[in-house]
Amino acid sequence: MFLSRLVPHPILTLLLTLVWMMLMNSISAGAVAFGLFLGLVVPFLTQSYWPDRPRIHRPLKIVAYILLVLYDIVMANVTVARIVLFVPRAKLQPAWIVIPLELRSPEAITVLAGSITLTPGTLTAEVSSDAHAILVHCLHAPDPDAVRDEIKHRYERRLLEIFP
C-alpha cells in the first residue's frame, strides 16, 4: 500500500512529533510542523533497517504495563538499597536464572529484558542463540525459582497480551 510505505511506523511518527514538541517545550504551529516533518522523514529514511512493524494488540494495556513497571522500579530501589546497606557480603546469594520465553517478537523480548533490568535486584545479561530463553542475574536470590515464576507471571504474561 502506498500510504504504509510513506508512513512505515505511524506510532513512531506520533512519538517523534511529541518528543520534538517536548524538546521545544511548546505547542506552537512551528513546533508541531517541524516535529511532524521529523516524524515523517526519520521513519521513512530508516525503514530499511526496521522492515517489520511490531503488531500491538490492546494499546491501553501498555499504559497499565508502564505504570506497573514504574511502581516496581520504586520498590526495586528500596529493595536494592536495603540489600546494599544491610546484607553482609558473605550472606549475599547472587544467582543466574534461565527464563524460558513464550514471547517471540523481538520488540517484546527487548521490552521484557529492559523491565527486568530496571526492577528488583535482577539484570538481563544474555539471550540464547534461538531467542527462546534469556539469562538473568539476581543480586540476592535465596529462591531462584520463585524469581523466575514471578517474572513470567508479572511481566511476560502482560506482554503476551500486548504483543501476541
Next chain:
Amino acid sequence: MEMAFEIGVSALLVIGGLLGLIGSYGLVKLPDLMTRLHAPTKTTTLGVGTVLIASMLWFWVRHGHATFHELLISIFLFLTAPLTANFIAKAHLHRTAGHDDLPPPGDGAVWAGQQPPEDEQVDEPNILPEEGVGDAL
C-alpha cells in the same frame, strides 16, 4: 501551603541524593562485577529521577512555566540504563565466562555471546603487510 511545597521538593532532593549515595556505596561494597552492576542501574536511575521531578515541580509551581525537559531526561535514562547494563554484562561474560559457568538455555541452544563464529575466515582482517613494504625499511 508554600512551606509544605518547599518541604516536599526538598524531600525529593534529599531522597535523590541518598539514593545516589547508596548506589555509589554499592559499587564499593558489592563483591564482583555482576553484583556491582545492580547498584547503579536501579538506585542511581531513581535518584536522578527524583531530582528531576523536584526540578519540574519547582519551576512549575514557583515560576509558572512547566517544562517537559526533565520528563524527557528521565525517559531517556530509563531507556538507556538497561542497555548499558546489558552491554557491560555481555562484555564481562564474553571475557570471563566459560561454557560451564552459566546454566544452559535448554533446547540445545547456546547463549548468543558464546556462539562460535559461523565463518572465521570471512571476519579475519588481512593484516599481513603488503609485499615490498618490509624491503623498503
